[in-house]
Amino acid sequence: MADLIEILDRPVLEAAPLLLGATFRHGGVTLRLTEVEAYDGPNDPGSHAHNGRTDRNAVMFGPPGHLYVYFTYGMHHCCNVSCGPEGQPSAILLRAGEVVEGLETARARRGRSTDRDLARGPGRLCQALGIDRDDNGIDLRGVLEPGPPVAGISSGPRVGLRKAADRPWRFWIPGDPTVSRYVAAKPR
DNA sequence: GTGGGGATTTACT
DNA sequence: GTAAATCCCCACA
DSSP: OOOHHHHHSSOHHHHHHHTTTOEEEETTEEEEEEEEEEEEGGGOTTSTTTTOOOTTTHHHHSOSSBEEEEEETTTEEEEEEEESSTTOOEEEEEEEEEEEEOHHHHHHHHOSOOGGGTTBSHHHHHHHHTOOGGGTTOBOTTTEEOOSOOSSOEEEOOTTOSTTTTOOOEEEOTTOTTSOOOOOOOOO
8 A cells, every 4th residue: 555655745636546545534523535625735726725825725835744624615624635755836636525434523523414525525535533723733644544545546637626627636445425526617 | 004816515496 | 495694715906
């Protein structure tokens, strides 16, 4: 089984699909990742790091294997794994997964939700795992464990972006019920 | 100091 | 399908 840092210390477009099938433990809940998206630093208009380093996105510029958590829409958190050599601001958004441990805890955090929807979408995923801004920057060694290689990975455009909406940098395990559905950005 | 926008989710018609 | 919820971040003045 591949080492986490070995996977993350390479270009984000190579690393992202390799995280599918990995397990992620936090707050008493374990997830099997089924859907991720790649954000490729300064060359990616859709990335938070596109306009350089700020207080918020600093973790993206740091060493690989740390959690970048941000708050959005006034009510949701999203979490990413920093990737690539230090100084290269790329990250992988954890979009969805299947709860494989801590089901009761996840249900309690998510309130009224079907088991399928517990971590189906980045905001739901963070809520199920109890992730918030206090977890920004945490070291993921021993937390995120790569799994065996997954065959037949699908890719397509990222969800909800107005910028760079054409880049097919979303990766998921085809047929898995916990993968979120594609939603284009709403026109203003 | 101000204002536009957002890597979303949920409930309601 | 559409709308509302809700607040932090950041660019610009």
